[in-house]
Amino acid sequence: MSEWKEYNLGEIADVQTGPFGSQLHQSDYVDVGIPSIMPVNIGNRMDISTEKIVYITEKDAKRLSRYRVQIGDIVYSRRGDVEKCAYINEKENGWLCGTGCLRIRIDLSKADSKFIAYYLSTDDMKSWISNNAVGTTMPNLNSSILQQIPLSLPSLSTQRRIAAILSSLDDKIDLLRRENATLEQMAETLFRQWFVVEAKEEWEEGKLGNICNYVTEKIDIGNVETGDYISTENMCSNKQGVVQASSVPGNGKATKFCIDDVLLSNIRPYFKKIWLADREGGCSADVLCIRSKNELFAFFSYYTIRQDEFFDYVMLGSKGCKMPRGDKSHIMNWPITIPPKDELLKFNEIAKQGITKIRNNNKQIQTLIQTRDGLLPRLMGGEVKL
DSSP: OTTOEEEEHHHHEEEEEOOOTTTSOGGGOBSSSEEEEOGGGBOSSBOBOOTTOEEEOHHHHHHTGGGBOOTTOEEEESBSSTTOEEEOOGGGTTOEEOTTEEEEEEOTTTOOHHHHHHHHTSHHHHHHHHHHOBOSSSOBOOHHHHHTOEEEEOOHHHHHHHHHHHHHHHHHHHHHHHHHHHHHHHHHHHHHIIIIITOOTTSEEEEGGGTEEEOOOEEEGGGOOGGGEEOGGGBOTTTOOBOOOSOOOSSSEEEEEOTTOEEEEOBSGGGOOEEEOSSOEEEOTTEEEEEESSGGGHHHHHHHHTSHHHHHHHHHTOBOSSSOBOOHHHHHTOEEEEOOHHHHHHHHHHHHHHHHHHHHHHHHHHHHHHHHHHHHHHHHTTOSOO
């Protein structure tokens, strides 16, 4: 590492705070316009989530043009979960670095922005951020703290090569995830065509409870690993499945789920958090575990529950305002049309092919993530010779 040199982030980047509340009020947000990045949009792996995205008008975007981000910028939350940062890609180019965020803009003559983004996502950097944030109950960052981040950097060419290695793994992960989304959409479209649009009048009318039950079997939480624990926190919005839990509660019981059970977050149903289990494990009390009464209905049940209309129906019967919860009896009364056995068999055959491919892709994704996360600190520490 003799060619690696020591810097503070402020020596190679401009750090700017997003607009304060006096410059952009909540009443200024609109339904359609320029997206504004808020702390909630900063994801777990350098990405920007569109969950709860807010928008500003073109007029306000022009007025606040100095706060608009460009490709290669890095965005932090000023408070709360301050360890996470997001790298600005082409799709976020021109968005606003919103209230509650900090923007880092790298001097590209001194450092590679993608390399720095990966550097800041290492555990060592996350620990430094946490240890240097101010505040006890709510950690806070400011531009001065970020400017002081210590960096050990190789030559610019080496930075680019390291970033290219890590980016190639992330690109493969992204490709597999997009393929999974396409496969899910194809199966969902087929389901709607066969069982909604072309449903026959003579088919049996019923309700979800005719083909499914809630699972009540419990498992000791001590027997569940983070990879097999599902709570509403590690379920992804908009039917995007699950991510690995960061931790498991210390004691108590969890509902035991099995392969092909449908897991459904029962808090804020409008987030549409749903997952078809590909393993055994345990889920929290805020997650409903739904099992088909007959394996013939397994994939049919899953795609029945995946429908947007189902989530709208759950919201209509939900209880509570700030944090609505689905009513379990109401959910099982969701009206459905039950097709005959031969139609279910045909759909199962096609759906199983797609779901098997999705599960194989997910195994590849986990292997790639482990490879990337194993390489990351070694590359950033100069342990791997390029």
